Amino acid sequence: MKPRNKFEKEILKASESLKPISEKQIKWGYRHAVSHFGRRNSDGTILCAECGHRYHTSGKGEHSICPKCHTRLTIGNNPRQRKFKEQDYFAVVDTCKGYQVVRYIMVYHTATIGKEPEYSHCEVMQRWIAPNGGKVTFARMRQTLGTMYYDLWIPSSELTLRRENQIYGYIETPFTYPRMNLLPMFRKLGLKNGTFGIDPQRLMDYVKDNNRAETLLKVGQTKLLKLFMDDTAKDIENYWASIRICIRNHYKVTKASEWCDYIDTLKYLGKDVHNAKYVCPTDIIKAHNKAMRKALNIAEMEEISGKTPEFLAKEMRYKMAKGMFFGLIFTDGEITVRVIESVKDMVLEGKAMHHCVGTYYDKAKSLILSATINSARVETVEVNLDTLKVVQSRGVNNQNTPQHDRIVDLVNSNARLIKERMTA
Numbered sequence: 001m002k003p004r005n006k007f008e009k010e011i012l013k014a015s016e017s018l019k020p021i022s023e024k025q026i027k028w029g030y031r032h033a034v035s036h037f038g039r040r041n042s043d044g045t046i047l048c049a050e051c052g053h054r055y056h057t058s059g060k061g062e063h064s065i066c067p068k069c070h071t072r073l074t075i076g077n078n079p080r081q082r083k084f085k086e087q088d089y090f091a092v093v094d095t096c097k098g099y100q101v102v103r104y105i106m107v108y109h110t111a112t113i114g115k116e117p118e119y120s121h122c123e124v125m126q127r128w129i130a131p132n133g134g135k136v137t138f139a140r141m142r143q144t145l146g147t148m149y150y151d152l153w154i155p156s157s158e159l160t161l162r163r164e165n166q167i168y169g170y171i172e173t174p175f176t177y178p179r180m181n182l183l184p185m186f187r188k189l190g191l192k193n194g195t196f197g198i199d200p201q202r203l204m205d206y207v208k209d210n211n212r213a214e215t216l217l218k219v220g221q222t223k224l225l226k227l228f229m230d231d232t233a234k235d236i237e238n239y240w241a242s243i244r245i246c247i248r249n250h251y252k253v254t255k256a257s258e259w260c261d262y263i264d265t266l267k268y269l270g271k272d273v274h275n276a277k278y279v280c281p282t283d284i285i286k287a288h289n290k291a292m293r294k295a296l297n298i299a300e301m302e303e304i305s306g307k308t309p310e311f312l313a314k315e316m317r318y319k320m321a322k323g324m325f326f327g328l329i330f331t332d333g334e335i336t337v338r339v340i341e342s343v344k345d346m347v348l349e350g351k352a353m354h355h356c357v358g359t360y361y362d363k364a365k366s367l368i369l370s371a372t373i374n375s376a377r378v379e380t381v382e383v384n385l386d387t388l389k390v391v392q393s394r395g396v397n398n399q400n401t402p403q404h405d406r407i408v409d410l411v412n413s414n415a416r417l418i419k420e421r422m423t424a
């Protein structure tokens with residue numbers, strides 16, 4: 001395409017002095033942008049397609065490090081596969097005549113067992129960015145006829161100024177050559193520290209007009225940054241107060257999606273999301289799961305108090321099945337054991353005792369009773385309605401209490417009263 005304006009003319013002129021991609025950069029791309037292959041043979045050995053070395057390993061994973069050439073191999077498990085192929089991009093971030101240039105190089109890799117691995121490359125696209133934000137694209141032609149792929153580049157075509165096409169925006173790579181040349185405006189945004197598996201151009205665009213993102217990049221909260229870039233349903237503002245606490249406490253978020261989930265849950269639980277005690281947990285997975293369990297309990301409570309039709313139906317079923325036992329009370333003067341008379345009480349019992357009796361309301365063969373001393377819960381008792389025997393009696397956290405044997409005896413000795421209710 002011929003340049004249509006002064007800006008395009010200037011860039012076309014500048015492009016004449018752009019240096020070719022260096023040998024060192026290409027070598028880096030061959031190493032990092034594509035997988036290297038190994039094959040697991042039927043005898044369990046691994047054949048490295050990179051150097052031809054065959055070695056034994058106890059590992060069964062998808063990846064393995066070749067002990068000879070130290071390449072990280074992606075392992076194919078078909079012992080008959082001879083050929084492995086992959087292609088992918090890497091980016092080189094460069095400057096030229098006062099413009100920022102993001103260059104995309106496609107690496108083509110073929111590994112054939114018993115042969116030297118083959119690598120080739122082709123620089124397929126350049127995005128030229130002016131300090132004022134203007135952009136133009138240099139690209140090769142793509143094969144578009146009869147294919148749904150948008151990146152079948154034609155290496156023999158010319159890398160030249162092309163009319164903008166949204167396809168160019170789809171070309172992305174997590175692999176960026178680590179030594180980047182940056183215009184001062186991008187250097188100032190904190191981009192000099194790397195791209196952290198994010199496409200460099202996308203990262204520049206995102207950080208440029210977003211102070212929050214710029215801060216995340218500068219303080220190294222790159223997992224969070226990547227999450228907010230990828231998950232547009234998440235609003236960075238909702239988390240900002242907590243993120244500031246993390247930054248102040250030098251707490252690095254390593255599992256961004258779990259962390260955001262966790263913060264949402266803390267809010268739901270009414271916890272202080274400005275408090276480092278909550279916001280910076282040592283073990284995020286553990287803290288996340290704990291908060292989640294709590295939130296689920298609350299949801300359960302809301303179900304009970306809200307009297308949803310589903311919950312009322314549960315109550316109804318329970319009453320039909322176990323109503324004949326309601327009102328049964330055994331006592332030895334100190335311990336009182338009574339039948340639990342509603343699903344709601346069953347759920348409350350389970351919550352208070354930290355065990356799962358709350359789900360027992362629909363067990364046809366079970367009768368659940370609560371043992372108390374002076375109205376305080378001691379154990380929860382399950383009686384099998386066929387044998388009329390106590391099948392379990394558990395205190396808090398499923399532990400037995402000092403009163404355990406007395407409770408079991410009290411219920412077993414009153415089994416006759418249960419029986420009477422069944423035949424009445």
Ligand SMILES: [Zn+2]
Nearest residue numbers: 048051066069
């Ligand atoms: Zn090797």
